[in-house]
Amino acid sequence: MNIILHDNGLHLRFAPLTLTRPVGDLRVGILTNKERWERWIPEAVVSFQTEQYISKKFPRVSGEFEIEVNAVIIPNEALAATILHLEDNQILMSEDTWIARRGTASEKIKWTEKHPLELKQRWDLFRLNDEVLVADYLLLTGGRKSQHISVSNTVIGDPSLIFIEAGASVEGSFLNTTSGPIYIGKEAEVMEGSMIRGPFSLGEHAVVKMGAKIYGATTVGPYCKVGGEVSNCIFQAYSNKGHDGFLGNSLVGEWCNFGADSNTSNLKNNYSMIRSWSYEEGREVETSLQFMGVCMGDHSKCAINTMFNTATVVGVSCNVFGGEFPKKFIPSFSWGAVNGTELFDLKKAKEAANSMMSRRGLELAEGDIYIFDYLSKYGG
Structure with missing residues (x-):
């Protein structure tokens, strides 16, 4: 089939x-x-x-x-x-x-049963993450036995809602399941002092850094590293937010990196509903949401102390730096994005991507290079 x-x-x-x-x-x-x-x-x-x-x-x-x-x-x-x-x-x-x-x-x-869960907009990814994460937890753990939870941890809520896969390490942390389950993937690590509220998922070989504060519903994909304060976010894979700083109601692609003490606004000062850039419409559109952080495409990075406005959209392979707020929409292959934006040279963009990937023993494949070439030519 x-x-x-x-x-x-x-x-x-x-x-x-x-x-x-x-x-x-x-x-x-x-x-x-x-x-x-x-x-x-x-x-x-x-x-x-x-x-x-x-x-x-x-x-x-x-x-x-x-x-x-x-x-x-x-x-x-x-x-x-x-x-x-x-x-x-x-x-x-x-x-x-x-x-x-x-x-x-x-x-x-x-179909005569209840309408299935459907992703209708980009922001549905974090909006529905609570419900989908709980369903996935049941799918992955049903009939299976978790690793033992170390006595060095403090568990609040039902310990049976914590599942630790083989090879994973969780020590000296606060794990709260009163709002949902906590799933720790194979060979993943939760370092000491971390505070985690479910529902939460940590992918295989991913790391929660010391003293992290994580609220549900948050998904940290495989091989990611996450620290600081994180709330209702999804990291696809291989991305890092390893230091202090707040990230809320946000979506992060693969091979992204947040510089130390970078922060994202997820609520407007006047508490009004949020507008965000739509690639489909080619303009900002109403979202009917009050909370929305950053959405960052693959291979994009930001410097230390970067400040993102509410609902900022960052394209693919951007390098964001500067002392002020960047623009709310940053096209792919942007270099700077604060006091003026230059084009990130395609050859240098590929070199930067390979430099980060090489740390995990990987490099851009033929399909990746084709995507880079296409986006640099036709925009994104």
């Missing part, structure tokens, strides 16, 4: 995160939708139908038995069981939203 996660034309709606990855590869909760489908249907090969330039890195894998799935739908057990029984040329619909289809999709099948 081949499951194809279809972007459904929403590539720019979730940008800048989806300037470098398909919609179905966005992390929300503990997992990406690709990882969820692989767990619900282990025999399936899961791939993507996405923008042509992104498909160089994330190709579609075709086969005789294909089911296309709407990439913005968060799957669950009932959905997985239903799509397995879709016949040729059938499409599963919930209200006006298509969920899955085979062939020409000429015959409509109605």
Whole structure:
């Protein structure tokens, strides 16, 4: 079986995160939708139908038995069981939203249960993270036994809602599960003095630095390092916010770095509803939210003491520095973004990316280089 996660034309709606990855590869909760489908249907090969330039890195894998799935739908057990029984040329619909289809999709099948969780806007990632993280926790830990919780920790709430994977280390920390579970991935580390309120997820090989203050619902993806004060944020993977400073209601891509004591505003001074840059509309749009921090695309960095305005959007491969607030929208490959913005030379941008990746024994792959070249030429 081949499951194809279809972007459904929403590539720019979730940008800048989806300037470098398909919609179905966005992390929300503990997992990406690709990882969820692989767990619900282990025999399936899961791939993507996405923008042509992104498909160089994330190709579609075709086969005789294909089911296309709407990439913005968060799957669950009932959905997985239903799509397995879709016949040729059938499409599963919930209200006006298509969920899955085979062939020409000429015959409509109605989903009669509660409408599944659906990502409709970029900010739904952190807005729905609480609910999705709890569901992922149950999916990953059901019927399994956690590592022993060290007596050096102080647990507030139900200790059975803490799951520590093999090889992980949690010592001398405060773990509070009264608002949701806490999941610690393989080989991850929570350093002493950390204070964590669930729901919270720490990916494999990720680190919470000493004395961190983390509020739910927060997801720290694989190989990230996080310190300071963090509230309702999602880090995709391989990104660092290792020092003091506040980050709230924010979305961080891969290979990003926050300089020491960088801070993000997530609430306007007059408490009004927030407007934020939309790549899809090419302008700021109303969000109907009162809290929103920064959204930072892959390979972007900011210097020490950087101050981000409420709802700042940073593109791919930006280097943000200066003594004042940066602009609220920083296009990809920006150098500076405070008292005037220059273009980050493409060759130097690739060198900077490889320098950071080499510390983890990695480098830009052919697909990554193609994405960099495309975005530098056509904008982002």
